[in-house]
Amino acid sequence: MSIPAVSDLTHNTGPIYWRTDPEFEKHRVQSAWNGYLPERYPIAIVVAHSEIDIINTLSYACANGLQVSCKTGGHSYSVCFLKKDHLLLDMSCFKTLEIDNEASLAYADAGVTSRQLHDALSIVGLAFPVGHGGDVTLAGFLVGGGQGINCAEWGGMSTFNIEAVEVITATGEKILSTPDHSPEYLWAARGGGAALFFVVVRFHLRCYPVKKYIAASTFFFKASDLPTVVEAIKDGATKISRALQIMVSLISTSEAASAPCSSDDESHLAVLSTLAFASDEMGARKMYSSFTTHVKLPIPLQHTYPKKIEVEDIFTQTTNLRTCARWRSDNILTYHPSKAANILLKHFSIVPSKQTQALIIWRPAHDYPDAAYSAKGSFFISTYTQWSNKHDDIANRDWLYELYEELSPFSSSHYLNEFDREGRAHLIHRCYSSKHWKKLLKLKNLHDPLNIFG
Numbered sequence: 279m280s281i282p283a284v285s286d287l288t289h290n291t292g293p294i295y296w297r298t299d300p301e302f303e304k305h306r307v308q309s310a311w312n313g314y315l316p317e318r319y320p321i322a323i324v325v326a327h328s329e330i331d332i333i334n335t336l337s338y339a340c341a342n343g344l345q346v347s348c349k350t351g352g353h354s355y356s357v358c359f360l361k362k363d364h365l366l367l368d369m370s371c372f373k374t375l376e377i378d379n380e381a382s383l384a385y386a387d388a389g390v391t392s393r394q395l396h397d398a399l400s401i402v403g404l405a406f407p408v409g410h411g412g413d414v415t416l417a418g419f420l421v422g423g424g425q426g427i428n429c430a431e432w433g434g435m436s437t438f439n440i441e442a443v444e445v446i447t448a449t450g451e452k453i454l455s456t457p458d459h460s461p462e463y464l465w466a467a468r469g470g471g472a473a474l475f476f477v478v479v480r481f482h483l484r485c486y487p488v489k490k491y492i493a494a495s496t497f498f499f500k501a502s503d504l505p506t507v508v509e510a511i512k513d514g515a516t517k518i519s520r521a522l523q524i525m526v527s528l529i530s531t532s533e534a535a536s537a538p539c540s541s542d543d544e545s546h547l548a549v550l551s552t553l554a555f556a557s558d559e560m561g562a563r564k565m566y567s568s569f570t571t572h573v574k575l576p577i578p579l580q581h582t583y584p585k586k587i588e589v590e591d592i593f594t595q596t597t598n599l600r601t602c603a604r605w606r607s608d609n610i611l612t613y614h615p616s617k618a619a620n621i622l623l624k625h626f627s628i629v630p631s632k633q634t635q636a637l638i639i640w641r642p643a644h645d646y647p648d649a650a651y652s653a654k655g656s657f658f659i660s661t662y663t664q665w666s667n668k669h670d671d672i673a674n675r676d677w678l679y680e681l682y683e684e685l686s687p688f689s690s691s692h693y694l695n696e697f698d699r700e701g702r703a704h705l706i707h708r709c710y711s712s713k714h715w716k717k718l719l720k721l722k723n724l725h726d727p728l729n730i731f732g
Contacts, residue, residue, distance in 0.1 A: 290334055292327035292371065309349060309368065310357045311413075313603030314671065316700065318357075320347070320366040327371055332477055333450040336730060339365050340448075345732035348477055350389040351415030355607040355662075356699035364732065369417070372479065377402055383441065384483040388417035392426075395483075396589050404485040407436040412593030417478050421471035422695035423651045425639070425658065427592060428555045431521045432486050434644035435469070437651050442482035443467040448475060448726040462721050469651025471694055472706050473718050475726035489521070489555040493562035493584035494591075501546035503576050504528060504623060508615035511640050512656065514573035520642045522565045523553040528622055528636040546626055550575070553592075554584060562586075602633050602664035606675060608682045608698035610689035611641070611655025618659050618688050625681040630673040631665040652714040653691035660696045675701065 287294055295302045297319055305323050307315060321344065324335050339346045348367045349359040359366060372387035375394060379402040386395055393412035399405055407426030409419045419426070424436030433439045442456040445463050453476075455463035463476055499507055504526065511524055527549045552569060554562040566584045612618050615638065622636050639658040646652070661681060663674045679701045694709040707715045722731075 290331045292325035292331050295323040310352045312605045318360045318362045320364045323366045325368045332446050336450050350417040353414045358699045382485045386481050388478050390416050403488050405488040406485050407432045411596045423469045430642050437468045439484040441484050444480040445476040448730040466650050468649035470718050473722045475722040491556045491558050491562050493554045494587045495552050495584045497550040497578040497581040499548040501544045504548040505616040505619040506576050508619050510574050515640050517572040518568045519565050521555045524640040526550045526638040530632040602666045604665050606663045607696045609660035609693050609696045610685050611691040612688050613656050614688040615657040621684050634663045636661045650718050652711040655690040
């Protein structure tokens with residue numbers, strides 16, 4: 279099916295900012311959450327207010343030999359949606375949300391945020407593994423895989439809770455993709471964000487009974503204990519519940535709130551955090567007890583016992599991690615956490631910015647359904663460089679690149695949403711298995727032969 283060519287965009291109901299407009303640069307800058315903005319300039323920013331606006335934009339692109347990129351919230355470390363001479367389709371206004379309590383389903387537009395979905399679901403006793411940032415929108419989060427809150431228990435990755443997806447194709451056709459109808463779009467929407475061939479308009483999401491008691495505990499270690507800590511997690515974590523989220527951060531002592539001083543005054547600390555998602559306090563304490571029994575940790579400098587928190591506290595903590603305007607990230611998935619930890623320690627000894635942090639998350643094994651998402655690894659290791667001064671861009675960029683070049687031999691895959699798509703774009707295929715990457719590209723060539731979604 280083809281759509282009639284649109285010679286201009288005057289019938290769009292949303293605003294359009296052409297590159298020659300005085301307001302263009304303001305909106306280009308505001309489109310991104312990251313202050314480290316690449317020097318890439320779309321031909322226009324098209325703010326869609328309706329599905330007709332999307333169809334008109336695709337038609338205009340096709341008629342004029344242009345390509346289209348899409349954004350909702352702009353929470354991309356690499357600002358991957360800003361592309362030279364593209365039409366940037368801004369779908370941040372798509373925020374309609376409906377909840378079917380009896381069916382445990384949410385029907386959420388692409389621009390719905392984690393906080394918006396969580397708040398609506400909690401009213402009716404449901405939950406979804408939303409992003410850790412309250413302002414993160416669903417579209418980019420889910421098509422990149424979605425490593426969400428309590429996702430280890432709820433689907434493995436958040437993207438596997440997409441039951442169906444409403445899309446608009448490169449030819450302007452509206453399709454509801456389900457496992458039984460046009461399933462290739464659903465297959466790609468589950469993690470295929472590196473090479474999509476459609477615009478996601480709305481998700482149909484499987485939801486879960488809400489966890490009424492979330493408990494957080496924290497252990498502080500010397501940075502030099504990091505390899506021992508992650509190896510202990512590797513040896514013992516398979517014996518505990520998937521509903522216990524285990525994370526280890528490598529942070530500067532000056533950036534850690536209420537951090538103890540290590541005996542040898544190290545510049546960094548290893549901070550282990552657990553989040554227990556339970557139905558009551560007793561259930562949370564059982565998870566914590568199982569963790570301390572099976573995971574043989576070194577003696578911590580300090581630790582706190584489980585304390586009840588809310589999802590909003592998780593959102594706030596994520597927001598508070600951002601102390602600088604300029605960011606860059608990269609990651610690996612690995613089965614060799616202690617070897618990777620030693621490399622982290624080596625590079626953090628010469629890190630350009632003390633605000634930079636590394637995060638190591640244990641990932642329970644899952645047999646995922648067949649979908650574009652196919653990254654494997656028992657540990658996720660991501661690093662977030664952040665700094666304030668533009669003059670420090672090159673130093674932070676190069677430091678991150680060199681760190682992950684050295685980590686590369688221990689990588690089994692990468693998580694697309696936090697992959698360095700600026701510095702290592704040529705390796706983006708490693709976010710997928712070889713088989714799934716080939717299938718994704720084959721589907722894109724079939725359904726988007728003109729490469730509208732370039």
